[in-house]
Amino acid sequence: MDLNFSADYRVFQEKARTFVSDNLPPDIRDKVRRGLNIQKDDLHRWQDVLAGQGWLAPAWPVEHGGTGWSLVERHIFQEELARGGAPQTSPFGVSMVGPVIYTFGDDTQKQHYLPRIANNIDWWCQGYSEPGAGSDLASLQTKAERDGEVYVINGQKTWTSYANYADMIFCLVRTSTKGKIQEGISFLLIDMKSPGIEIHPIRTVDGGAEVNSVFFTDVRVPVANLVGEENKGWTYAKFLLGHERGTVANSAASKQQVVKLKEIAGAERSGGRFLIDDPDFKRDIAEVEIALTALEYTDLRYLMASAKGQPVGAEVSMLKIRATEIQQRISELLMKALGYYANPYVPEALEEGWNEDPIGSDYAAALAPQYFNKRKTSIYGGSNEIQRNILAKMVLGL
């Protein structure tokens, strides 16, 4: 056993760190640090930089535009991105549909879609959930009916994150109502510009609108856009959920939030001193930092096991649970640090170019909305209740 990465990895780490500090546009780094809204254009610029270096899709096989890095190197890269203040890249193409396409897609699909993702040309969104099918995803109803060389799609997807940014949507659709519900689902790639698609933004509690309902009325999709076999979509979806959960720990990003929490606690006053010197608040910070450390090293243990080719299964559900609880707790402490100044609602202050004096401190405006927003993390990507069900059933055999 050894807690340290080998010297080779430290060289890699240095390289990644230098890359981020040399290439991340300073205005974007500043926005991330201040918790301002990241616009599509910001993310697009940063993803162009990564794509230019060939690092937008590091986990992919080299022949499709990946880096050939080991699991550990990828982990280090993630850490360095977060530490350098880079915004989270859009996961829908790179981490979700990409792996499905290179694992189950045909050659035409691979040749067409993969370079467009790795080169930051197409943006994707995920069309799984429906009003009646959330946790029970397999009960989805959006219909795809074969009409010659096209599928005709009718139905509604909902909670679709960033559908308004997307060029393409990957959807689970019902192609059969016979047999088990899981066995009548197919995986389709759909152009968002197809006639018959309508996007309705959904306003969320924090005042944002990152999710949407996507309506399909007689949308015609070429059969060539079917991934793998008809009625096998559930298998591909499960494969993808595994992928999604594997990248979910994201302790690097949470560590940055803890750094921010300490900075803010060092600036806010409490009891005639700084909040960071308040023994109770110090304890709260320490507690969340310890939980984060436990998460990080659990993640690393699973990572090293995977790197040695040992299978890691449903255990990763635990990473999703703890990672999201920790993110939520940090966001709660950040808001609490403000005291009364959590109250003002100044959404303009989160936009670029707003140059009035802040109300309270300049970091204040983002924090209460962020706390409200982070409640989503225990709901999406398989709710934490569902993750606990999975742990109980698959790992503990209950």
Place this chain on the structure above:
Amino acid sequence: MDFSLSEEQQLLKDSVDRFVREEYSLDQRRNLVATDEGFSRENWSKMAELGWLGVAVPEAYGGIGGGAVEIMVMMEAFGEGLVVEPYMASIVLGGGLIAEGGDEAQKQAILPSLAEGKIMLAFGYAERQSRYDLFDVETKAEKDGAGYVLNGHKGVVFHAAVADKIIVSARTAGGSRDTNGITLFILDNNCTGLSRRDYPTVDGLRASELTLENVKVGSDAILGDVDRGFALLDTISQQGIAALAAESVGCMTVLLNTTNEYVKTRKQFGQPIGKFQVIQHRMADMFIACEEARSMSYLATLRLEDPDAGERARASAAAKVQIGKSLVYVSQQAVQLHGGMGMTDELNVGHYFKRLTMIDTMLGDQDYHLKRYAEM
């Protein structure tokens, strides 16, 4: 011991409940929040007509002469409706300060018009550095002939924009964190030297930052005793906490019922999600949290009259801790059990979640009062 309402209190409750039912659908509230002032003057007049604005004002000053229980009844109903009229700022805190600390002339001048809905009040007690310490006051009031001249800043003053008079705490003696040496002043909102920056709050209310630059006042502006303002602050903070506790109970009750209804009707995996045992336990814990909050709301209200200052202080701090704990649990779980729907602006859940979250910050959050309680 008796935890039931008197006949008159029950009538009051019925009429406030009716008001909330009729005037406070989520859409009606949404419309009010979107107006310039963020609430309805019409509702305010109605409250005056029904005697609600003077519910705790002595009869001699045009009020009903009720007390803390009446306020509790009103605030709980207002919590259920997420009422945005400035009742807390203007009546509970503002009116309470005048009733507790005002001299005869001030009471005569202010309380009847307050009860009639002709004037509104606001109360500026927080400052940038003060966090929740009411005695941490840097705003200075210096003697100037018979009166004073005030300089400083007051932060997050709820509903200051619509208030005719704003009561502020200022330091007349001592160091910036001494309990002695604080004096309260009644300022006209349009007085020279007072500037405001108004803004909405995350839970749909309004507040302001106040800057005081050579604000000159006469001796008639002094509320209560010079240098002894802290006792008044402390009293009013306990009254405020009791009112907030009641409001939070109203909010939590709605979340509990809404969520209970939702888990009975929302189906996944072929059955209502309320059939899953983990959801049942979660609901049971939400119920417990609500019951605990209600008990502590009653305690905070009824102890206001306790002759023992220590009992009063403990009950108030304990109530703020318990409602803080309860409201965090209930509001987070209400969102969670609604799944994606809980995250929307469309459903009422998120609106109660935000209001409850901000109630925790009002007059000191649970951590603050836990620390105080431990040291009592």
